[in-house]
Amino acid sequence: MSNVLVVAEVSGGVVSKPTLELLTAARRIGEPVAVVFGAAGEGAATLGEYGATRVVEVNDPAFAEYLVAPQAEALAQLAGAESPAAILLASSLDNKEIAGRLAVKLDCGVITDAVDIAADGTTTQSVFAGNFTVQAKVTKGCPIVTLKPNSVAPEAAPAAGAVEQASVTISDAAKGARITSTQEKAASGRPELTEAAIVVSGGRGTGGDFSEVEAFADTIKAAVGASRAAVDAGWYPHSFQVGQTGKTVSPQVYVAAGISGAIQHRAGMQTSKNIVVVNKDEEAPLFEIADLGVVGDLHKVLPAATEILKNR
Numbered sequence: 001m002s003n004v005l006v007v008a009e010v011s012g013g014v015v016s017k018p019t020l021e022l023l024t025a026a027r028r029i030g031e032p033v034a035v036v037f038g039a040a041g042e043g044a045a046t047l048g049e050y051g052a053t054r055v056v057e058v059n060d061p062a063f064a065e066y067l068v069a070p071q072a073e074a075l076a077q078l079a080g081a082e083s084p085a086a087i088l089l090a091s092s093l094d095n096k097e098i099a100g101r102l103a104v105k106l107d108c109g110v111i112t113d114a115v116d117i118a119a120d121g122t123t124t125q126s127v128f129a130g131n132f133t134v135q136a137k138v139t140k141g142c143p144i145v146t147l148k149p150n151s152v153a154p155e156a157a158p159a160a161g162a163v164e165q166a167s168v169t170i171s172d173a174a175k176g177a178r179i180t181s182t183q184e185k186a187a188s189g190r191p192e193l194t195e196a197a198i199v200v201s202g203g204r205g206t207g208g209d210f211s212e213v214e215a216f217a218d219t220i221k222a223a224v225g226a227s228r229a230a231v232d233a234g235w236y237p238h239s240f241q242v243g244q245t246g247k248t249v250s251p252q253v254y255v256a257a258g259i260s261g262a263i264q265h266r267a268g269m270q271t272s273k274n275i276v277v278v279n280k281d282e283e284a285p286l287f288e289i290a291d292l293g294v295v296g297d298l299h300k301v302l303p304a305a306t307e308i309l310k311n312r
Contacts, residue, residue: 001030002085005078006052007071007098008034009090013042015050017195018090020154022147023050027157028119030085035078037063037071040163048161050154055163062170068094069174072101077168079106084142086121091146091248092194099144108141115151115250115271126271148271149195150250189218193240196223198253201242201269203227205258205279205298208235212302213257219309225249225269227259243268257298261286278302 004026009016019034026032034052036043037059044055056078062070075098079087087102089095096112103110114123122137123145138144193199200222202213210224217224226236228243242249244267254272259265261277261284269275270289277290278298287293294301 003033003053003082004030005075005082005084005087006032006034007075007087007089007095008036008040008043008047008052008055010036010038010040010043010047013040015043015046016090017154018147018149019047020050021149021152022088022090023047023052024155024157025117025147025152026086026088027051028117029121032159033082033084034161035075037074044161044163049156049158051157051159052161053159055161056166057163058166058168060168060170062175065179066175067177067179068097069101069176070170072098072105073170073174074166074168075102076105078166079142086143086145088117089144089146091148096146099146103144106141106144108144109138110144110146111136111138112146113248114145114147117145117147121145148248148250150197150252150273151271191221191223193223193225193242194247194249196249197251198222198255199225199242199249199251199269199272200255200257201225201227201259202230202236202257202298203259203265204229204233205260206230206235207299208233209299210236212299212306216255216257216302216306219306222253222255223249223251227265228262256286257302259286260284261288 006022006026008019023032031053032051034047034055036057091113111123116124121143200217225242226240230236231241244264248268250271252273254269255276257278274291276292277286278294278301280297282295
């Protein structure tokens with residue numbers, strides 16, 4: 001069976017949930033080989049537990065000093081040595097750029113933001129602001145696919161997970177965009193927005209007060225998101241925006257509080273498995289795709305729900 005290269009995200013020995021999803025999906029196509037930019041550390045055992053037959057560590061100072069191009073170059077060299085059946089990455093802004101650069105280097109087809117992938121490499125995507133579901137397949141070269149987080153349920157399948165080192169050469173051409181500074185995110189204790197199994201988002205209906213949204217989210221261990229209207233009004237940071245011009249999420253449960261449901265917002269959350277809408281306007285468009293709708297003032301509904309959950 002052919003190898004499938006999986007770009008694994010490991011931080012401090014902890015493997016990200018999207019990586020476990022990728023390993024699960026990769027097993028449908030071939031034998032997963034986890035590629036870690038840096039050291040896997042204790043995460044190597046987790047990667048093996050979820051099906052990685054090998055864990056390839058690629059270390060180079062350029063990964064920390066320059067943007068995405070060195071990673072794409074390293075993957076191209078690994079692909080040349082491995083001749084994989086496919087290359088899978090989690091859908092993120094950086095990974096989608098890496099996938100595009102890699103496709104050019106390898107002269108292969110690329111598919112981004114897939115929500116499923118079959119054994120024959122056929123992918124499923126939600127397109128045109130979530131209004132259509134299409135299937136697509138790469139017909140040239142090695143398929144390069146980025147998969148949306150929360151699209152596949154992680155399933156353990158213990159494999160060897162033997163750790164090995166790979167040597168790559170990063171060209172000067174790949175060192176075109178140097179990282180001059182980074183900004184540390186304040187620790188909130190909440191899961192990362194694009195990886196969370198539950199997301200609670202607030203919109204214009206919050207009136208700028210996200211306290212009820214945050215309190216409810218913390219009670220159910222959810223991530224917090226915001227609509228573009230809330231972000232544009234300065235009520236919540238842009239990094240938490242869900243929508244066509246923000247982040248795309250696909251959690252098990254998405255709670256929209258005080259969000260009317262413009263098409264731009266729906267594009268960023270419509271593939272959520274279960275959608276709960278709280279809005280005092282019974283004509284709000286988001287009710288059209290809701291699995292559960294509550295017509296009411298979020299400033300009353302959310303605190304009541306929070307209190308009930310706390311008392312359980």
